[in-house]
Amino acid sequence: xxxxxxxxxxxxxxxxxxxxxxxxxxxxxxxxxxxxxxxxxxxxxxxxxxxxxxxxxxxxxxxxxxxxxxxxxxxxxxxxxxxxxxxxxxxxxxxxxxxxxxxxxxxxxxxxxxxxxx
Amino acid sequence: xxxxxxxxxxxxxxxxxxxxxxxxxxxxxxxxxxxxxxxxxxxxxxxxxxxxxxxxxxxxxxxxxxxxxxxxxxxxxxxxxxxxxxxxxxxxxxxxxxxxxxxxxxxxxxxxxxxxxx
Numbered sequence: 001x002x003x004x005x006x007x008x009x010x011x012x013x014x015x016x017x018x019x020x021x022x023x024x025x026x027x028x029x030x031x032x033x034x035x036x037x038x039x040x041x042x043x044x045x046x047x048x049x050x051x052x053x054x055x056x057x058x059x060x061x062x063x064x065x066x067x068x069x070x071x072x073x074x075x076x077x078x079x080x081x082x083x084x085x086x087x088x089x090x091x092x093x094x095x096x097x098x099x100x101x102x103x104x105x106x107x108x109x110x111x112x113x114x115x116x117x118x
Numbered sequence: 119x120x121x122x123x124x125x126x127x128x129x130x131x132x133x134x135x136x137x138x139x140x141x142x143x144x145x146x147x148x149x150x151x152x153x154x155x156x157x158x159x160x161x162x163x164x165x166x167x168x169x170x171x172x173x174x175x176x177x178x179x180x181x182x183x184x185x186x187x188x189x190x191x192x193x194x195x196x197x198x199x200x201x202x203x204x205x206x207x208x209x210x211x212x213x214x215x216x217x218x219x220x221x222x223x224x225x226x227x228x229x230x231x232x233x234x235x236x
Contacts, residue, residue, distance in 0.1 A: 001130070003189050003196065008124070012234035045178045047159050058176045058183055060163045065176055067183050069200070071121050071231070078121065078230045080198065082187070106234040112196045113189070116130035116224040 002114040004064060004084035011077045011096040013103030019070035019077060020053035022046060028099035029057055029068055032081070036090060038063055063087075070100075077102070082112065121231040122182060122202035129195045129214040131221030137188035137195060138171035140164060146217035147175055147186055150199070154208060156181055181205075188218075195220070200230065 018024045026046065033040060039062040047056045052073040059066040064082035071077070077100055079092075089107075096102035136142045144164065151158060157180040165174045170191040177184040182200035189195070195218055197210075207225075214220035 001192050001194065003187075003192060003194060006126070006198075008228055008230070010231050010234035012119075012231070041165050041174075042163055045160055045163060045176070047178055049180070056159075056178055056183065058163070058178050058185075060165055060174055060176050062167070064187055065174070065185050067176075067185070067200075069121075069182055069202070074119050074121060074231065076119065076121060076231050076234065078200075080124075080200075082185075082196075082198075084187070104234050108228065108233075110126055110226065110228075112126070113128050113130070113192065113194050115226070116128035116194065116222050 002111045004082060004112050006080060006082040006110045006112050008108040008110065009079040009092050010106045011100060011102035012075060014075045014077055015101035016072035016075060018100045019072040022048050022055045024099065025055050025068060025070055026057060028095065029059065029066060032066065032090060032095065033059065036087060038066065119231050120229045122200060124198060124200040124228045124230050126226040126228065127197040127210050128224045129218060129220035130193060132193045132195055133219035134190035134193060136218045137190040138173070140166050140173045142217065143173050143175060143186060143188055146213065147177065147184060150184065150208060150213065151177065154205060156184065
């Protein structure tokens with residue numbers, strides 16, 4: 001019994017300036033929402049933290065959730081996208097290079113629910 | 119370079135009634151926040167979906183995030199806890215059995231960020 005796929009995406013080598021720019025990170029997530037035809041419930045939660053100025057965004061979706069955390073001090077961003085409906089995988093490397101300047105992207109795919117029944 | 123541990127927790131064999139009870143699921147998450155000394159930023163987002171009546175909760179934390187989705191039709195709950203600070207692992211099986219009647223709990227631990235540098 002699987003209830004969907006969660007993508008765990010870690011992007012390294014990003015521009016520290018972009019990672020600390022809430023508007024830039026928000027554009028990335030809002031673009032993914034449109035591209036993947038995700039349906040946002042309510043208002044996404046965004047938070048800008050003190051220096052080094054990382055940001056967090058959380059989107060509650062009818063399909064589950066989308067989350068991002070950035071670490072300007074490490075040039076790193078982490079994303080989670082949990083979709084309970086089948087969906088074409090986005091071109092993570094391209095999107096993260098364009099939006100944040102990522103030079104290396106690790107994508108892990110986890111089937112949620114299925115392992116708990118084995 | 120790791121920026122923290124994410125726990126992916128899938129709980130099966132849960133009570134469909136508990137899974138559809140937003141207040142019960144919320145008590146579980148609020149209890150974890152206290153037990154793990156997590157710091158919530160802003161107001162958690164909660165949503166109750168139409169029949170079969172699953173619920174979603176998202177907590178933005180200074181430590182990263184905490185999320186839950188429930189599937190009463192499958193007796194299943196999925197939780198994510200991403201902590202960017204070292205933290206003792208909670209007794210997931212016990213907490214999920216007590217709160218939701220889970221009979222089987224699968225816990226996966228993912229180091230975030232580290233793989234992107236390899």
